[in-house]
Amino acid sequence: xxxxxxxxxxxxxxxxxxxxxxxxxxxxxxxxxxxxxxxxxxxxxxxxxxxxxxxxxxxxxxxxxxxxxxxxxxxxxxxxxxxxxxxxxxxxxxxxxxxxxxxxxxxxxxxxxxxxxxxxxxxxxxxxxxxxxxxxxxxxxxxxxxxxxxxxxxxxxxxxxxxxxxxxxxxxxxxxxxxxxxxxxxxxxxxxxxxxxxxxxxxxxxxxxxxxxxxxxxxxxxxxxxxxxxxxxxxxxxxxxxxxxxxxxxxxxxxxxxxxxxxxxxxxxxxxxxxxxxxxxxxxxxxxxxxxxxxxxxxxxxxxxxxxxxxxxxxxxxxxxxxxxxxxxxxxxxxxxxxxxxxxxxxxxxxxxxxxxxxxxxxxxxxxxxxxxxxxxxxxxxxxxxxxxxxxxxxxxxxxxxxxxxxxxxxxxxxxxxxxxxxxxxxxxxxxxxxxxxxxxxxxxxxxxxxxxxxxxxxxxxxxxxx
Amino acid sequence: xxxxxxxxxxxxxxxxxxxxxxxxxxxxxxxxxxxxxxxxxxxxxxxxxxxxxxxxxxxxxxxxxxxxxxxxxxxxxxxxxxxxxxxxxxxxxxxxxxxxxxxxxxxxxxxxxxxxxxxxxxxxxxxxxxxxxxxxxxxxxxxxxxxxxxxxxxxxxxxxxxxxxxxx
Numbered sequence: 001x002x003x004x005x006x007x008x009x010x011x012x013x014x015x016x017x018x019x020x021x022x023x024x025x026x027x028x029x030x031x032x033x034x035x036x037x038x039x040x041x042x043x044x045x046x047x048x049x050x051x052x053x054x055x056x057x058x059x060x061x062x063x064x065x066x067x068x069x070x071x072x073x074x075x076x077x078x079x080x081x082x083x084x085x086x087x088x089x090x091x092x093x094x095x096x097x098x099x100x101x102x103x104x105x106x107x108x109x110x111x112x113x114x115x116x117x118x119x120x121x122x123x124x125x126x127x128x129x130x131x132x133x134x135x136x137x138x139x140x141x142x143x144x145x146x147x148x149x150x151x152x153x154x155x156x157x158x159x160x161x162x163x164x165x166x167x168x169x170x171x172x173x174x175x176x177x178x179x180x181x182x183x184x185x186x187x188x189x190x191x192x193x194x195x196x197x198x199x200x201x202x203x204x205x206x207x208x209x210x211x212x213x214x215x216x217x218x219x220x221x222x223x224x225x226x227x228x229x230x231x232x233x234x235x236x237x238x239x240x241x242x243x244x245x246x247x248x249x250x251x252x253x254x255x256x257x258x259x260x261x262x263x264x265x266x267x268x269x270x271x272x273x274x275x276x277x278x279x280x281x282x283x284x285x286x287x288x289x290x291x292x293x294x295x296x297x298x299x300x301x302x303x304x305x306x307x308x309x310x311x312x313x314x315x316x317x318x319x320x321x322x323x324x325x326x327x328x329x330x331x332x333x334x335x336x337x338x339x340x341x342x343x344x345x346x347x348x349x350x351x352x353x354x355x356x357x358x359x360x361x362x363x364x365x366x367x368x369x370x371x372x373x374x375x376x377x378x379x380x381x382x383x384x385x386x387x388x389x390x391x392x393x394x395x396x397x398x399x400x401x402x403x404x405x406x407x408x409x410x411x412x413x414x415x416x417x418x419x420x421x422x423x424x425x426x427x428x429x430x431x432x433x434x435x436x437x438x439x440x441x442x443x444x445x446x447x448x449x450x451x452x453x454x455x456x457x458x459x460x461x462x463x464x465x466x467x
Numbered sequence: 468x469x470x471x472x473x474x475x476x477x478x479x480x481x482x483x484x485x486x487x488x489x490x491x492x493x494x495x496x497x498x499x500x501x502x503x504x505x506x507x508x509x510x511x512x513x514x515x516x517x518x519x520x521x522x523x524x525x526x527x528x529x530x531x532x533x534x535x536x537x538x539x540x541x542x543x544x545x546x547x548x549x550x551x552x553x554x555x556x557x558x559x560x561x562x563x564x565x566x567x568x569x570x571x572x573x574x575x576x577x578x579x580x581x582x583x584x585x586x587x588x589x590x591x592x593x594x595x596x597x598x599x600x601x602x603x604x605x606x607x608x609x610x611x612x613x614x615x616x617x618x619x620x621x622x623x624x625x626x627x628x629x630x631x632x633x634x635x
Contacts, residue, residue: 032568052580279505316534318543417547
């Protein structure tokens with residue numbers, strides 16, 4: 001067998017997946033393995049290593065990308081809210097409000113999860129906060145550990161799909177490049193664009209539909225198996241009536257104001273995602289200042305800034321590693337191979353999208369959502385968007401839903417690991433795996449519905465922004 | 468010899484942490500400057516290319532210069548299915564091989580291609596394409612080899628520590 005460039009490209013994908021399992025940081029594994037294949041390609045004549053000369057220009061492109069500027073801003077906002085303990089207070093008052101109902105605590109967790117997801121947009125932090133605070137509470141009140149673990153894990157992943165999810169910002173950036181490329185390739189030299197705001201608007205209906213399905217499941221469990229989710233016994237010392245209402249309002253003001261300020265200005269078409277993110281971040285600073293007082297605020301500022309810096313640089317270094325990967329993959333002709341394969345699939349556009357969705361789902365076993373977006377989307381999206389009837393917003397939301405699912409499906413969903421790390425010892429890995437299965441099925445149902453009803457994703461952005 | 472190596476690793480780590488702790492405040496600068504851009508635009512209808520570009524500069528310096536610090540703090544995601552439960556020796560082996568075979572060559576190739584790229588920019592003291600933008604594009608581009616240098620240093624420190632674990 002001779003070594004063709006395409007074979008090398010395919011081998012490189014396999015090699016990256018295998019080496020990743022050793023556990024060295026993903027960004028550097030991507031870069032290092034790609035470089036090794038570039039060298040092999042150079043010495044076997046499969047590619048010219050001078051192609052890597054484009055690397056500095058690509059890195060410079062990442063450095064000066066205004067869309068990606070939204071990432072540190074949203075991270076800052078989320079971390080600031082986390083440190084000002086908004087989540088704890090919300091959960092406490094919501095739990096009291098719904099606690100007396102069967103399944104009520106589960107519902108409270110879901111609502112808090114939605115608010116946090118919409119206010120934070122980073123999945124790891126949400127899982128840890130919820131796992132630490134919510135899970136022990138649910139267990140103490142006699143919830144089935146499987147139901148409790150499943151609810152917390154699934155709810156935490158909502159941060160992947162609810163605007164302003166980091167995933168949507170990154171997808172928006174990549175999708176807009178791909179959409180331009182696809183239209184140029186078809187001879188349209190005045191291409192329409194797709195923005196992060198489009199994706200935020202497109203994600204809203206599917207995200208709320210997901211929440212409704214989760215809610216239906218929690219209620220169904222409370223009705224069908226009352227023992228799994230008992231009502232809370234009344235705590236005589238707890239505030240009720242007016243006092244509870246006041247406490248709840250106070251806890252709700254912060255996240256609701258922020259969500260309105262950020263999402264409202266984006267969806268209203270007033271601001272871009274980056275602009276709204278800066279308003280959200282400054283809003284989070286003000287809320288933390290009011291809540292913590294000047295002295296305590298000064299004490300949390302340095303940790304917030306440090307955490308923001310490390311999460312942001314983690315994401316951007318993956319982007320740099322993925323840049324080298326894409327250059328080498330393209331240099332070896334991998335792009336053409338994938339595009340040909342997608343064009344020739346039986347079933348046309350539908351077949352191609354299904355294959356890509358399956359591939360992303362499987363890659364979710366090995367890679368993080370960020371890596372998949374950086375590595376896979378630039379390769380497949382230009383080919384998919386050229387096919388008839390594939391809308392960029394719809395495709396992006398399908399991908400986001402798919403990635404969110406891969407975040408929670410056993411055995412390797414990252415959320416399950418985050419939760420495993422912070423869950424109390426009486427929660428076993430088995431509890432988590434079994435408890436998440438109904439939610440994974442809900443996700444698959446949602447994907448199926450969105451497949452047949454793309455309007456769920458595309459109607460709102462078209463209505464808001466036209467086009 | 469091991470003691471000298473440990474000293475070297477310590478010095479590198481101190482340097483990288485100092486850089487990280489200094490540049491992390493750029494995160495706050497990004498928030499406030501971007502907010503200022505938005506405020507000027509919506510309140511007064513003013514757009515300052517100069518100000519918008521300084522947000523981008525601050526952001527780029529933030530993640531390029533803090534990347535090595537993030538590596539040191541173990542902040543770069545790993546696929547830790549096996550790594551999380553591995554013995555300290557196995558972890559050290561992964562880190563040693565990873566630093567030598569993945570990180571250092573990757574940074575070497577970035578530096579190799581970035582140096583001439585940056586040199587060209589310095590030769591003409593490249594400025595923004597916008598007339599009223601910042602005239603400092605050559606400094607911005609210099610972040611690329613600096614990123615590679617700091618990351619390579621962090622990799623060397625990581626390799627030294629891993630080797631010391633393996634020897635003991």
